[in-house]
Amino acid sequence: ENMAKNSLPARNRQIEQLTNLFGEKHHHTVESLYIYGHTGSGKSCVLNHVLVGNDLFHVVVNCIECYTTNLLFSTILEALSFEEGRIRCDNMNDFVRCLRKIVEEREVEETLYIVFENCERLRDKDPILLPALLNLKELTGLNLCAIFVSELPWEKFYNGTAIRDPYVMFFPDYSKDELVEVLCHLRPQETDLEFYKQYVGLVLSMFFFAFRDLRELRHLVEINFSFYEQPIVDGKLTKDDKHKLWKNIEPHLTSSLQKLLMREACNGRQSNEPELTESIKAYDLSKGNTVKSQNLVELPFYSKFLLISSYIASYNPSSTDRRFFLKHAGRMRKTARSMKKDDHKNCHLRGPHSFPLDRMMAIFYSIVDEVVPPSAGLFSQISSLVSLHLLAQLGQDQLDMPKYKCTVSLDFITAISKTVNFDVIRYLYDFV
Numbered sequence: 001e002n003m004a005k006n007s008l009p010a011r012n013r014q015i016e017q018l019t020n021l022f023g024e025k026h027h028h029t030v031e032s033l034y035i036y037g038h039t040g041s042g043k044s045c046v047l048n049h050v051l052v053g054n055d056l057f058h059v060v061v062n063c064i065e066c067y068t069t070n071l072l073f074s075t076i077l078e079a080l081s082f083e084e085g086r087i088r089c090d091n092m093n094d095f096v097r098c099l100r101k102i103v104e105e106r107e108v109e110e111t112l113y114i115v116f117e118n119c120e121r122l123r124d125k126d127p128i129l130l131p132a133l134l135n136l137k138e139l140t141g142l143n144l145c146a147i148f149v150s151e152l153p154w155e156k157f158y159n160g161t162a163i164r165d166p167y168v169m170f171f172p173d174y175s176k177d178e179l180v181e182v183l184c185h186l187r188p189q190e191t192d193l194e195f196y197k198q199y200v201g202l203v204l205s206m207f208f209f210a211f212r213d214l215r216e217l218r219h220l221v222e223i224n225f226s227f228y229e230q231p232i233v234d235g236k237l238t239k240d241d242k243h244k245l246w247k248n249i250e251p252h253l254t255s256s257l258q259k260l261l262m263r264e265a266c267n268g269r270q271s272n273e274p275e276l277t278e279s280i281k282a283y284d285l286s287k288g289n290t291v292k293s294q295n296l297v298e299l300p301f302y303s304k305f306l307l308i309s310s311y312i313a314s315y316n317p318s319s320t321d322r323r324f325f326l327k328h329a330g331r332m333r334k335t336a337r338s339m340k341k342d343d344h345k346n347c348h349l350r351g352p353h354s355f356p357l358d359r360m361m362a363i364f365y366s367i368v369d370e371v372v373p374p375s376a377g378l379f380s381q382i383s384s385l386v387s388l389h390l391l392a393q394l395g396q397d398q399l400d401m402p403k404y405k406c407t408v409s410l411d412f413i414t415a416i417s418k419t420v421n422f423d424v425i426r427y428l429y430d431f432v
Contacts, residue, residue, distance in 0.1 A: 009185050010178035011046050014171060018050045021167070022145075025056060025110040030167040031137040032146045034154050037171030039377060040213035043149050044117060046171070051113060058113035063121035069129060076114060077102060092132050092139075100140050112144040119148040123157060124371050131163045151377060173212050176204055182214060183221055195239050199228050202246055206253050210387065211380075220256050227252045259388065302372065303381045304420050307406070309364040310391055311413045314352035314406040316429045318359065324427050325366040348410065348430050354394050354403045357382075367422065 008015065022029055035043050051058045059079040066072035073089035080102050081087060089095050103112060114136070116122065122130045132139065136146050146166075154168050174182065180200050187196040203221050211217075228249045231237040237244050299307070316324070347353070365372065372378065382404075385391040392405045406413075417424040425431050 008042065008046055008049055009181045010174060011042050011171075014042070014046050014169070015050060017169065018047065019054065022050065022054065022056060022111070022113075025054075026143075027111065028143055029111060029145050032134045032148070032164070032166035034148045034150070034166040034168045035171065036150050036153055036168070038173055038212075039151055040215045040217075041171040041173055042214070043171045047115065047147065047149065051115075056113055057108055057110040058115060060115040060117060062117045064118045067121075069125050073098075080106070080112075082106070092129070096136075096139050099136075100142060103140075103142055103144075109143070112142060113147055114144060115147045115149065117149050120150045120152050120156070120373060122148075123159065123373070127159055127161050130157065130159075131161055134164045134166060152373075152375065156373075174214060176208050179204060179208070179212070179214065179217060183218060186218060188225070192239070196225075198242065199225060199249075202228075202249065203253060206257060210257065211384075224249065224252050224256060257387075299416070300381060301420070302368075302378060303385060304416050305364055305368050305422075306360070306378075306381055307385060307390055307408065308413060308417055308420075308422060308424055309360045309367065310355070310385070310404060310406040311352075311408065311424065312363050312427050313355035313360045315347040316427070317347070318355070320429045321359070321363065324429075325363060352405045352407065354405045357402045357404065360404065367427070 021033070035047060037043050048060075050056075059076055061072060061075050061079075063072065066075050070088075070090055073092075073095040074087050077087045077089060077095070077098050080099070082105075087098065089098055116133070122133070133146050133148075137144050148166065154165070157163070180197060183200045184193060184197050187193070200221060203217070203224065207217060207220065228245060231241075231245065231248055232239060237248075312324075361374075382391070386393050386404070390406070390408055392407050394403045394405060408416075413424055
């Protein structure tokens with residue numbers, strides 16, 4: 001416990017709560033535990049530290065990677081089994097039988113913890129799967145605890161099926177002081193604590209009210225620190241010149257704020273590492289041209305589809321949505337009369353039109369290949385696109401029926417769509 005507290009500052013209460021809940025290795029605990037909180041709030045990190053730090057018998061599965069029920073069952077069984085090779089498991093009955101057999105063969109008397117990361121994906125599978133996993137201890141007769149980790153509150157899992165409520169544990173967002181504590185704990189080695197704390201305070205004064213994702217903040221703090229300390233390294237300023245240091249770093253922080261959820265793929269610490277994520281050239285909206293290739297950036301996956309949806313909504317008449325996005329709606333054909341009429345109504349010549357939020361979301365759900373549940377994280381990406389000036393928010397009625405307008409060019413949206421293998425031209429009325 002002390003080890004976890006030392007390595008995970010600002011989460012002592014959650015560490016203590018989990019430690020008390022789990023008890024000793026052989027102690028019986030709750031049958032099921034549900035942990036939720038916003039992204040970057042330390043849920044998985046704290047849980048992993050408690051499980052590993054206390055040497056508890058556990059297995060972790062990611063419900064995004066285990067996209068079928070069979071794969072989910074097999075992954076758990078293979079992680080627990082001493083035997084090499086794939087274990088086939090087709091249904092819940094087989095899973096319960098195999099799980100009991102493997103645990104008995106291992107002669108383990110400790111509590112078994114099975115962790116389901118991103119468990120909101122379980123809602124899309126067999127409706128009896130989640131209730132069965134919640135009752136797994138009773139079904140198997142084993143000393144085990146099923147742990148579910150998600151960003152959604154437990155109420156989002158009610159589906160009309162008789163379901164047993166788990167023990168619910170909430171991870172709140174980090175406060176400003178807690179973020180300072182965590183980011184200072186992650187500072188580079190041999191960096192003065194007070195100096196780095198002063199720098200982190202400046203960064204949070206600009207970013208804290210925009211977003212609080214610890215991973216994003218950590219990245220922004222790391223990539224801008226070299227700009228902050230460079231005048232001191234060059235001998236031009238001292239650590240006491242706080243005002244001048246702020247003036248020096250302010251333009252860099254402003255630039256980072258404009259790229260809120262965009263990551264710079266090429267920075268000083270990662271320039272020698274292979275790129276693991278797809279990148280596109282950043283677009284200078286004010287000048288209308290691309291930035292040099294060393295400033296490669298990326299948008300989050302769903303933000304790309306949201307931006308594509310907004311572009312389609314801005315440049316397509318709303319009357320054409322049925323043709324483009326409803327199955328069996330027939331092909332879009334232009335007669336000579338309509339083409340002549342369209343010469344005076346070319347949407348790309350007239351510029352983007354405003355559209356309501358519900359229309360953009362309807363297009364988004366039509367073009368994304370997978371089921372994406374509405375969530376605070378998804379809608380926050382829309383706000384981020386507005387902050388990046390890729391979308392413009394119109395009007396004052398932002399609660400009842402917000403309206404937006406896409407501000408990017410055709411070349412830019414084409415480049416975005418290529419990174420997700422989506423042919424946006426096929427869905428634009430002007431090019432039918």
